[in-house]
Amino acid sequence: MTGMTEPTPKPSQERPYARAHERLKAAGLRSTRQRLALARLLLEKGDRHVTAEGLHAETKAAGIRISLATVYNTLHQFTDAGLLREVVVGTGRSWFDTNLDDHHHFLFEESGRIEDIPPGRIALSDLPAPPDGTSLAGVDVVVRVREGS
Amino acid sequence: MTGMTEPTPKPSQERPYARAHERLKAAGLRSTRQRLALARLLLEKGDRHVTAEGLHAETKAAGIRISLATVYNTLHQFTDAGLLREVVVGTGRSWFDTNLDDHHHFLFEESGRIEDIPPGRIALSDLPAPPDGTSLAGVDVVVRVREGS
């Protein structure tokens, strides 16, 4: 027991970093300045699809200083911690998706951008049995669309 | 008319490059030494999935001298000409598939290798409508499997 007054915890809506801090803590990640900033950008804005490059540009625009290498590392740490999902489509570009539900993607061929397909809009039947000696890890469906026409 | 004897054309089975030559010609591509060699490796051995790197190694092992850049360029020319299909899965690696039929792939996560899923083994229903202003370009299904267990 201390003689000091306990500070009254404010509800997290009033402390912008509190939610991010809690999520990082729950994921077993230290709340560093850069992880908090990225967590806020990614996890408090609804569903998002970002590339490392794009997120880095976003932090720069917001006046947050983070190196591109740290953005890459952090995105992978978040993915390993189950806060993000990595989506590999199109050539040589990884997207990170904040939507963790089981879902699939539209791929816009011109821009390489992706977008969620509303849940329940794709049904797969007759899934083939995995080849001998293998087990199913997941199924990805990519619906490629062209802009215009 | 010449006094010379016309050489009797042999059936193409006996002239290993004849078929490849005809396919290139039909595709509007000049029959260069390297295109013929690659066409034979790719198109006369049943269904194949190759990477540029892998195909380059194969030519080297066969004593055929082709630069890696030319292998890349040729694979793309063949793809543009409709002789091959490019399959992008996993990170930063393009596969070229000699199977032009509409079909999908297993992806072996450890090795990054792909394999055709037997036709008719996947049925998609309830395909979502392409977003406004876009038209459907194709649907790719990747069944990811893990080796072992």
Add this chain to the structure above:
DNA sequence: GTGATTGCAAATCTTTTGCACTAAA
């Protein structure tokens, strides 16, 4: 002969890594 094709090396693009420095707990 002449324009398409090739080879090479250098450039590009995305992503990863090594390591000295910094900061969270």
Add this chain to the structure above:
DNA sequence: TTTAGTGCAAAAGATTTGCAATCAC
């Protein structure tokens, strides 16, 4: 204090490109 995390620059793939030399037609 101690150990995880960061920044930077350099490395590492995969692929592309520029250009002079070469080859198919």
